Amino acid sequence: MTSFRYLAPPSLLPSSRLPRAMSASTAPPIPLDIAFITGPTMVGICLSWGLAGVMVVQIYNYFEAFPRDPPFVKALVYTLAALDAVQTAMVTADAFHWFVFGFGDMARLNDTFLNSWDVPVLDAIISLVVQAFYCWRIWYLRKSYVIPGAILLVALLQCGAGIATGVRAHQLGKISLIGTEVAQQTIWLVGGAIADVSIAGVLSWTLLHERNGSLASTRGLITRALRLIVETNALTASVAVIALILYWGVPSQPTLVVPPTAIMGKLYTNCLVAVFNSRSKRVDDKQSSHGMQSINLPLPRTPRFSARRSGSSPVSVDGLGGGGGGGGGRVHVVKQIELDNMGVDMGTRPESEADMTSEDIESRKH
Template sequence: MAVPINLDTTLGFLSHAVVLCCILYGAGCMQAWFYYRKYSKRDSWTVQTLVAAVIICDTCQIGFLYAAVYNYTVTNQGNPLALTKLDPNLIIELIFSGMIAFLVQHFYCYRIYALSKSWLLSGFVSLTSLGSLVTLYYFIGVVLSQYTELAQLALLDNVSIVTNVLGIVSDFAITFLMIFLLQRSKTGFKNTTDVLNRLIVFTFNTGIPTSLCSIVTLILLEGVPGTFIYIFVYVSMGRFYTNCLLVTLNSRDYIRQGLNSDLTSTSENYALSIPNNPLESRLEFAGTNSTTDGISIRIDRDIHTSSSKVRRRRSA
């Protein structure tokens, strides 16, 4: 059944959400500017299109979210009954939020496939992500076609729970599989192990924000049913996906610099090639050539070569 509207748990948290979203949106725009400034001539058109699509969806969501808050606080100022009505902008913005999550999750899904060459693992992640998007769009379709009161959103709490559970499964699967595949790729050499450890930590850190958002949303839906406190977290989730994607892309040179600094103090020559197309993240070891379409680590041990050269010089 529908629940009574409370100003603090609706408009109050919605206003907080707009402030947080604007802060994260600004950070995302700066990351996007940095990306295109540095990688526009290095990355393939597919990656650049992905970044552009995510930023466009991000901008559209902020616009619709702001329009909803403006309608409640400015257009209908002094009209408390307006708060009980459902502003369609508040639901339309979820279309773009869901698409951002879908695109970013499939970016990582493709990286899982590139590392594992397993359709089963990548397919599982893809299906959970698609399921989350489908249930979200079902929620949007039902609300826009049938509901006119804000309180009626509580009637679809079960759908919201399913959407968030699938999102949690997808995010955790991405983080776990990436860490597992990177861990499995270790060769035992100290330098490459250090590099992979950095990548593992980085993968874990970028997977945490979106997973926490889904978990907190689920807790709020179950812990305080009949309220709209979860709006504060849920509408901010798209910004976290955007920033995690851009941080992942923009960190490539940082990781490579860390590798280059180690080269001066080791007798093992190795190279980390972080690609023009980071959608393909392949790790190759022991004498393979670095590629331009995947993360590859090449290890060339020159110990035997160097010793043979020394012997030739002595004999001469």
């Protein structure tokens, strides 16, 4: 015979027998402004995942387009990709801690968990790596230690402040206490913005000077690189300024600063890899707005061959004549101008008038 057991509803059970999530003494009540707590956090997590997807595409494009890059450049790109992946995994763990395992538990929602490490600490380290690389490029272009050294000091300062912010947040253990980290977080965000603006300004001045003394065929390429550098550094600086405004302007809602700070590290990695991926543009003579130049010279009929000098551009000669006829031929010289990440060509710039286009020769005469 089947027996039935009566289960009293939770309202009739003594408090000692209530589950942990149902005990009023252990679970804080859900506040009326819950949207201001969970909303910005969820937006930051979604943006972080979106930029992670963009980073995957960028890394794939880099892997396909630049297999012969110097080892230190590859190491830089793949190190940033690894840090980006680690940050994405930690942000995902935070999301599960707050919204899955701790659903409806305000105590867990207020717990920093891994957020004190994956946002301020990793953001600060990633930004330092990117800013240090730009400082190296400034030194390479200007052959001076003063300006890049000063920018590097600011980058180190913001990195130290970011790490201090993470350590302090871990010690406090509560997201609601983010507003107490005034000095550390201010230095971190202001330092990052100053470094980014300085990098954009110095590189802009340097590349403008380089463009004025360059050949006509490379001016457009340098202009494109200049625009990209300014835009990417302005983007990261703007996000830091927005985070600072939210931090100081709305101190009663500390979670509003989560979206901009959650994506800062990924913006740095995506922007730098985007600059790398923009170096090489290949088009033929019908698309003169890009970085390929095509020169056709009439020649007697000759078999096809191709050759490449060390450090030079590919040259191909095509025999275009018919079967036994003595038709004419032409040599098709293709010169690819491949720019490095700062808009300076990597050794393919013409050095003699034999290698120049007529436009280059005229520009040099003037």
